[in-house]
Amino acid sequence: MEDRGNSSTTTLLDLVNLFNEMLDENDFNNAERASCLLLERFSDQYIAWYVRAIALRLTNRPKEALLAIDHSIWLHETSDALAELARIWQILDSHFRTDQELNQILALSFCREQDANAYKxxxxxxxxxxxxxxxxxxxxxxxxxxxxxxxxxxxxxxxxxxxxxxxxxxxxxxxxxxxxxxxxxxxxxxxxxxxxxxxxxxxxxxxxxxxxxxxxxxxxxxxxxxxxxxxxxxxxxxxxxxxxxxxxxxxxxxxxxxxxxxxxxxxxxxxxxxxxxxxxxxxxxxxxxxxxxxxxxxxxxxxxxxxxxxxxxxxxxxxxxxxxxxxxxxxxxxxxxxxxxxxxxxxxxxxxxxxxxxxxxxxxxxxxxxxxxxxxxxxxxxxxxxxxxxxxxxxxxxxxxxxxxxxxxxxxxxxxxxxxxxxxxxx
Structure with a gap:
């Protein structure tokens, strides 16, 4: 993990592949570390925030995951990101809902409330x-x-x-x-x-x-x-x-x-x-x-x-x-x-x-x-x-x-x- 993720020549795709390998091995701790490296180096790329959101969800930090996926969607909206948004909201919401579109709406509404509470x-x-x-x-x-x-x-x-x-x-x-x-x-x-x-x-x-x-x-x-x-x-x-x-x-x-x-x-x-x-x-x-x-x-x-x-x-x-x-x-x-x-x-x-x-x-x-x-x-x-x-x-x-x-x-x-x-x- 250290050698493969910290090289100066490591690309965005290299880190995404490393993250997926860690997930396949159920090594969520190293997957989370790979997502951190992605964000440190490629914070302007929507995929980095998307991967980070998945890592946060899998390590039981759903609120942080929701904010990360919101940022990914803001950079570039994809169907995968919207699906992840709904998936994270299902963890946070006390009412289980199967309606994915409703979950997306509720999640985005929550994110806008967070915006309102932030320092202007x-x-x-x-x-x-x-x-x-x-x-x-x-x-x-x-x-x-x-x-x-x-x-x-x-x-x-x-x-x-x-x-x-x-x-x-x-x-x-x-x-x-x-x-x-x-x-x-x-x-x-x-x-x-x-x-x-x-x-x-x-x-x-x-x-x-x-x-x-x-x-x-x-x-x-x-x-x-x-x-x-x-x-x-x-x-x-x-x-x-x-x-x-x-x-x-x-x-x-x-x-x-x-x-x-x-x-x-x-x-x-x-x-x-x-x-x-x-x-x-x-x-x-x-x-x-x-x-x-x-x-x-x-x-x-x-x-x-x-x-x-x-x-x-x-x-x-x-x-x-x-x-x-x-x-x-x-x-x-x-x-x-x-x-x-x-x-x-x-x-x-x-x-x-x-x-x-x-x-x-x-x-x-x-x-x-x-x-x-x-x-x-x-x-x-x-x-x-x-x-x-x-x-x-x-x-x-x-x-x-x-x-x-x-x-x-x-x-x-x-x-x-x-x-x-x-x-x-x-x-």
Missing amino acids: NVYFEVSGVCNAKCPYCVTGINCIIGRNIEDISARKFVDVDEFKFTINHLITNSIISRRESVVQLYNWGEPCLHPHFEKLLSILTENGIRYGFSTNCSVLKELAPSVLTNLNQVTFSMPGFSCDSYNRIHGFDFEQIKQNITNMVELWRKSGYRGSFIIAYHVYQFNILECEAAAKFASELGIGISFVHASLNGYNLLRSYFDDTMSRDALKKCSSELITYFYKNVKRPANYRCDQFDYLVINEHCELLPCCGVERGMPLYSLGKISEMTLEQIRDKKLNAQYCTKCAEIGMDYFGTAILRRAFGRF
Whole structure:
């Protein structure tokens, strides 16, 4: 089994034949292992999911088998797959029915219920690295509360194989859904810096998962048309619309950024991308008068633009402002550049439920995080490898994360919502 299944020259047909041989010998354990190898190497092929479903059924895991066969049917519907769907449902359903078509309908209905329960909004940090110098972001090189050496050395890019394994786990356990979920490939980092960015997009595309990302556009990416089919939205993050604003925040060449945005929009549209582009314009005290020029730039390119308050990004950074522990120098800088007059007047509704409970946030180590605001180096920053968790375990860990109580007590959990509700109008 080891020698025959692990060779780099092993084909899809080789593994299918190996699986069938194991079944003929009633060796269900090795048959199940063969199905795992199939899925690891050929997750974009419907036959791999079909074989996996059979293996799961034979090893008494009918619910997982049902999700696997549903995925196979989504990739390519065959009569054999529909028959397997009905067969699995007969195991799961407490009422024995001989009507195969009815079993298929009931099984598919169950699968759609699983889709509805999956996380819709997913933030998967593929790059723990960012090349911008934003002073109000915990990743920024010039962060006003500083950065420690341990924090910097812990940063990395997500491993491609582990990313693929994690995405497969999320799909097969109904944690995310092909039909309902959108995976955003960022949290604190710059995704386009990942050396194998296109491979990550291929994995999502092959699995039928829609995705999006936000970029500072310091790196111009040319992507193959095949990986653009599932791209949902691209957001260009801009800290203003002048050389002065860029020197203050991102530290990039403003004219080069404009050219990169223009080139990326034109290149990807020519490659067949039909999704949306939008500029997320972060409004500071010093760039309010640049909003109109930015809106004109977006209009000329035929892309969207939204204006939102720049804010303090990061749990400790924001908390230091709310509990009055921010240093005098940091507070002075913050008050002179951010629009902060309303911060202390934000009132959290008594019955408010934090939006983050409905978001799935994963770091570049493929670990579950309580929310998108926690910072590296904080105790219990990570809740563990998400590939070792069920949907129920994930929800339980998020609901019981230690930071949530304090965050709610001082109104930080509502702050992000309040910021968004104060978004500037369109020009």
